[in-house]
Amino acid sequence: MTDLPAVRRLLKDAPDTSHEAVVLSYDERLIRRKRLVTARGEGFLVDLPEVTNLDAVWGFELEDGRTVQVTAAQEAVLEITGPELARYAWHIGNRHTPCQVEPARLVIRADHVLEAMLRQLGAEVRALSAPFTPEVGAYGIGRPMGHDHGPDASHSHAHAHSHSHSHGHSHDHDHDHADPHAHPHGKA
Numbered sequence: 001m002t003d004l005p006a007v008r009r010l011l012k013d014a015p016d017t018s019h020e021a022v023v024l025s026y027d028e029r030l031i032r033r034k035r036l037v038t039a040r041g042e043g044f045l046v047d048l049p050e051v052t053n054l055d056a057v058w059g060f061e062l063e064d065g066r067t068v069q070v071t072a073a074q075e076a077v078l079e080i081t082g083p084e085l086a087r088y089a090w091h092i093g094n095r096h097t098p099c100q101v102e103p104a105r106l107v108i109r110a111d112h113v114l115e116a117m118l119r120q121l122g123a124e125v126r127a128l129s130a131p132f133t134p135e136v137g138a139y140g141i142g143r144p145m146g147h148d149h150g151p152d153a154s155h156s157h158a159h160a161h162s163h164s165h166s167h168g169h170s171h172d173h174d175h176d177h178a179d180p181h182a183h184p185h186g187k188a
Contacts (some may be wrong), residue, residue, distance in 0.1 A: 003042040003043045003044070004020070004038070004042050004043065004044035004062055004064075004066070004068075005044065005062045005063035005064045005066075006044060006045040006046075006047065006062065006063055006064060007044065007045065007046045007047065007048075007059075007060045007061070007062060007068075008013075008061050009060070009061050010011070010048070010052070010054075010057045010059075010061075011057060011058045011059050011060060011061050011067060012056070012057055012058060013058055014058050015061070015067050016067075017023035017067070018066065018067050018069045019066040019067050019187075020037050020038040020039070020040065020042065020060070020068040020069070020115045021037065021038060021039045021059075021068065021069045021070075021071050022036045022037070022059075022068055022069070022071065023039055023068055023071045023072075023073045024036070024054065024070060024071070024072070024073055024109045025072075025073045025075055025132070026054030026072070026075065026109070026132045026133075026134070029053065029054040029070065029072070030051060030053055030054070031046055031048065031051070031052060031054060031056055032047075032048050032050060032051040032052065033045075033046065033047045034046055036068075038043075038068060039071065041045060044060075044068065044087065046060065046065060053136060054070045055134075055136055056134060056136060057070065058070065064140075071131075072132060072133050074129045074130060074131060075109065075110075075129065075130070075131070075132045076109065076110035076127070076128075076129060077100075077107050077108065077109055077110055077111070077127075077128050077129070077130050078107065078108050078110055078111070078114070078115055078118075078122050078125050078126070078127060078128070079105050079106075079107055079125070079126045079127075079128050079130075080092075080105060080106040080107070080108065080118055080124070080125055081104065081106075081123070081124045081126075082122060082124045083122070084121070084122065084123075084130050085104075085105070085106060087121065088099060088106060088118055088121060088123045088135065089101065089106055091117065091118070091121060092108060092114065092118075096104065096112065097109075097111070098132075098135075099134050099152075100132060100133055100134045100135065101135055101137060105112065107128075107130070107132065107134070108134075109132060119171070125157075137170060147184040
């Protein structure tokens with residue numbers, strides 16, 4: 001049951017007035033069908049025809065004409081600065097990690113393995129709590145699916161093609177056709 005009417009449509013641009021706001025994490029902003037709760041505690045149903053990255057929209061118009069703005073939640077992130085920002089960005093991208101790219105800094109979700117690698121490369125890394133709004137896919141619809149190192153980074157990487165190589169960081173990736181599901185990129 002919802003307190004507010006369901007979503008009628010997505011809004012790409014800000015309307016003249018905004019009635020409500022919903023605060024969502026990066027993961028929560030990838031949605032198809034879900035009941036969301038506004039900052040005031042009122043629920044409403046989102047039922048989209050396909051999985052949608054809400055980073056590309058302003059928010060929702062409800063069936064009664066009210067609007068709900070999508071706002072990025074505060075998350076544990078790492079701010080990366082230093083003299084070789086392009087080099088750091090390359091190493092982050094090489095790990096298929098979502099990254100917020102700004103002129104003087106990069107921002108990624110907190111990850112102790114990537115933090116250690118970046119520090120080893122000479123980056124200045126600072127832990128923050130801030131909204132995380134990384135770059136969207138090249139066509140504005142996708143999302144990079146990064147390695148989730150989680151609390152225990154002692155894992156192997158088996159992928160679905162048959163050769164071995166190193167990505168230039170502290171562990172090699174063993175590629176093996178035998179088990180294509182051993183380490184899916186991103187979360188299951």
